[in-house]
Amino acid sequence: MSTLDAPAKERARLEERTLRTDRWRQYPIFIVVVFTAWVAYATVRAMMGQYYWVDEYHYLTPFYSPCVSVECVPGSAHFGEFLPKLPFFIPFAAISLPFLLLFRLTCYYYRKAYYRGFWASPSACAVREPHKKYTGERRFPLVGQNLHRYFWLAAALISLINTYDAVLAFHGKDGGFGIGLGSLILVTNAVLLWGYTLSCHSCRHIVGGRLKNFSKHPIRYWMWGQVSKLNERHGQFALITLGSLVVADLYVALVSGGAISDLRIYN
Template sequence: MVTTPTQDGTGVRAVGRARIAARTLRGDRWWLTPLAYGLTLLIVGVYLAYAVFVNKDYYWKPYISPMYSPCLTGNCVADSGWGWFPSINPVTPALIIIIFPAGLRATCYYYRKAYYRSFFLSPPACAVPEAAKHYRGESRFPLIVQNIHRYFFYITLIFNCILTYDAVIAFRDHQGHWGHAGLGTLVMVVNAILLWGYNASCHTCRHAIGGRLRHFSKHPVRYWLWSRATALNARHGQIAWASLVFVAITDLYIRLVAGGAFNDPRFF
């Protein structure tokens, strides 16, 4: 016999909802997905935090780590930066840059789902109730700050342009001659493409292109762009993970080459 709860609450604990002893009736291994999300975010996050503060081996001409581009402080490695800001320990060049891509991903709709489920169990999976007794959504501080996502989106477009420029520069050899490429060139090109794909598949991009239009028929160009953004948006989750992991791979590759762990294989 199913009874009705009497305590106050919301969601599955609300008055009038059936009381079920089991936390969920799902019989599959629903916990694997939030576990995988959490471990991936934790591993990549720890590595990127290390990369931000280590402040060395981030430049091997013509390769520069995406974590340190553009290098804006006065203590940048020679020929790697612009030197706009004074050197202040422990502020590294990467610490100035990471604010914006990290802000974009932390407030991203997809990543919010990933880390809400993995770290806050809010909820841990579909048809699995969250641990909190009351649901407030993102209407109060600090989660209401997630609304600044759109501003991070526009700012990171500038960084994507800079990283694309870095990928083009990577077609030079160590002496600065054009028409050469190595494995690092390929890595930097793929990284730039994935970052553009991440921004292009973003919900904010889709809204910026096609939002607030009453008639698509009067805006054929924007409709075409919106259609392409919509198709990419369906793969936003996969692109989000691929681009995040590849940023770490790109930094690691350049760091190993710059540190002398191995030589960059040259294609031509």
């Protein structure tokens, strides 16, 4: 093995803190603020155990989907109630939220975001690394990042459930078809979640990976091309869906709690 092929024993060092003249601190600061606020909101709402279902219009917030606890309010448990009464810190949607959290935690974009924002590893390109050692993602716990492709499968299944919830949300006052602002919000959120899920790097590999010749697989090549276009916007979907989840949950909570009335468009 030549010296060029030998792995580096330590990280590259910059004598200067950085030679950059732009406002490179804005991105890591933005990430810390947004991620901290979102985690705080999601944690409180997931453990609240109320204001998540609007029976009149069949609105179910994504933070409680699927609701599978015996404590779920009538009508909200679309797939059965097979979890017993549990401590408050275990959410009603205990079979989905952990996988969604792990999917986002191991996401390539989120890794970049929180590595830079929370760990400063490094804070930005061409900025001096504050840590003396770097082992990559070869040791516990970061070796678990390699499970991302499996968490993607769970996230895709949960996206189907969110789509099902969005379809049920077209429920009218008389029991028939109806459209409300909540219906549109839940559909928009489901579409954005699909954008985030399908733009995932793992999805791109699943669709077009392990092929030696694209010309012999024109359908998969076309699908790979479409996913590749979405993949260019993966970071945007990752951030936008944080907002869409909060908007969907907050709207359902306000309607469920009686703070506002659903704006009905039809029936």
